[in-house]
Amino acid sequence: xxxxxxxxxxxxxxxxxxxxxxxxxxxxxxxxxxxxxxxxxxxxxxxxxxxxxxxxxxxxxxxxxxxxxxxxxxxxxxxxxxxxxxxxxxxxxxxxxxxxxxxxxxxxxxxxxxxxxxxxxxxxxxxxxxxxxxxxxxxxxxxxxxxxxxxxxxxxxxxxxxxxxxxxxxxxxxxxxxxxxxxxxxxxxxxxxxxxxxxxxxxxxxxxxxxxxxxxxxxxxxxxxxxxxxxxxxxxxxxxxxxxxxxxxxxxxxxxxxxxxxxxxxxxxxxxxxxx
Numbered sequence: 001x002x003x004x005x006x007x008x009x010x011x012x013x014x015x016x017x018x019x020x021x022x023x024x025x026x027x028x029x030x031x032x033x034x035x036x037x038x039x040x041x042x043x044x045x046x047x048x049x050x051x052x053x054x055x056x057x058x059x060x061x062x063x064x065x066x067x068x069x070x071x072x073x074x075x076x077x078x079x080x081x082x083x084x085x086x087x088x089x090x091x092x093x094x095x096x097x098x099x100x101x102x103x104x105x106x107x108x109x110x111x112x113x114x115x116x117x118x119x120x121x122x123x124x125x126x127x128x129x130x131x132x133x134x135x136x137x138x139x140x141x142x143x144x145x146x147x148x149x150x151x152x153x154x155x156x157x158x159x160x161x162x163x164x165x166x167x168x169x170x171x172x173x174x175x176x177x178x179x180x181x182x183x184x185x186x187x188x189x190x191x192x193x194x195x196x197x198x199x200x201x202x203x204x205x206x207x208x209x210x211x212x213x214x215x216x217x218x219x220x221x222x223x224x225x226x227x228x229x230x231x232x233x234x235x236x237x238x239x240x241x242x243x244x245x246x247x248x249x250x251x252x253x254x255x256x257x258x259x260x261x262x263x264x265x266x267x268x269x270x271x272x273x274x275x276x
Contacts, residue, residue: 008036008038009106009107009108009138010037010038010039010040010088010106010108011032011035011039011040012104012107012109012110013028013039013040013041013042013110014096014100014110014112014128015041015042015043015067015070016044016113017043017067017069017070018113020113020114020143021074021112022073022074022113023113023143024111024112024143025078025111027141027143029081029083029085030180030181031108031141031180032085032086033083033084033085034180035108038085038087039085039087039088040089040090040103041071041074041078041087041089041090042089042090042091042103043067043070043071043089043090043092044067044091044092045067045091046063047093047094064091067091068091071089071091075087075089096128097128097132100128101131101132101136104137108138108139109138109139109141110132110136110140110141111141111142111143112129112142113143114129114144114270129142129252130252132273133249133252134249134252136273136275137275138275139173139272139273140273140275141270141271141273142270142271143270144269144271155238155240156238157178157181157183157185157239157241157243158174158185158186158228158237158242159185159186159187159188159243160228160243160244160245161188161189161203162189162245164246166245167245167247169274170243170244171187173274174272175214175217177241178217179216179217181240181241183240183241184218184219184220186239187203187206187207187219187221187222188223188224188231189203189223190224190227190231200223207219207221227251228242228244228248239269240270241269241271242269242270242272243271243274244271244273244274245273245274245275246273246274246275248273252273
């Protein structure tokens with residue numbers, strides 16, 4: 001059990017100098033504000049940062065200089081959003097995935113952009129996000145490029161529902177996101193052979209329970225015998241966030257997609273992996 005006198009766990013955002021990372025930081029602001037916790041912006045540089053002839057006066061490694069600049073720009077973007085959030089910054093050393101997984105031990109959530117175009121962009125593409133999804137000790141948000149801010153109620157938050165253990169925690173997180181982002185929820189009954197089938201009436205029963213518990217959130221139900229990624233890739237629904245649990249981490253690569261590939265067929269969809 002966490003000590004009640006300990007400082008609140010921050011929302012951690014991986015910063016790599018790309019616009020994708022800045023958008024991840026902006027997305028994470030609402031998470032931090034709603035929890036009344038700090039927003040911790042973290043850049044990662046190699047353990048052995050070699051001095052460069054292009055470094056500034058004092059022979060400062062260019063990797064360190066670049067990380068400091070990236071953090072200043074990201075901090076300024078968060079401040080410009082006008083939301084009352086405390087911003088912390090940190091420069092970590094080592095492998096990006098390993099460093100962020102370590103950060104996740106003392107974080108309420110870790111957020112990363114799914115694509116990057118900055119100096120360290122390659123380190124924050126699919127491999128880092130996939131490693132975080134598998135091994136992080138807290139929820140992980142992988143944000144996608146958003147050309148425009150979704151209007152309230154204009155796009156869905158979709159959550160995968162199954163009979164797997166702790167799935168209620170995944171649904172609870174999705175509904176909290178819906179309340180935070182003023183969005184309806186698509187409750188997707190995922191029937192997988194390894195988890196057994198969920199009868200339609202059981203799906204309806206569970207949705208009814210959540211409707212009674214969260215009357216301010218609009219819920220829709222659908223079912224599929226494929227995974228959440230396949231279901232959403234063939235539809236024309238406007239999705240802003242897909243929420244999945246531990247049992248669906250095998251689909252993270254499909255959800256994220258390769259660099260430049262629209263996730264779920266929707267370039268504006270982000271993914272939240274809940275680890276109970």
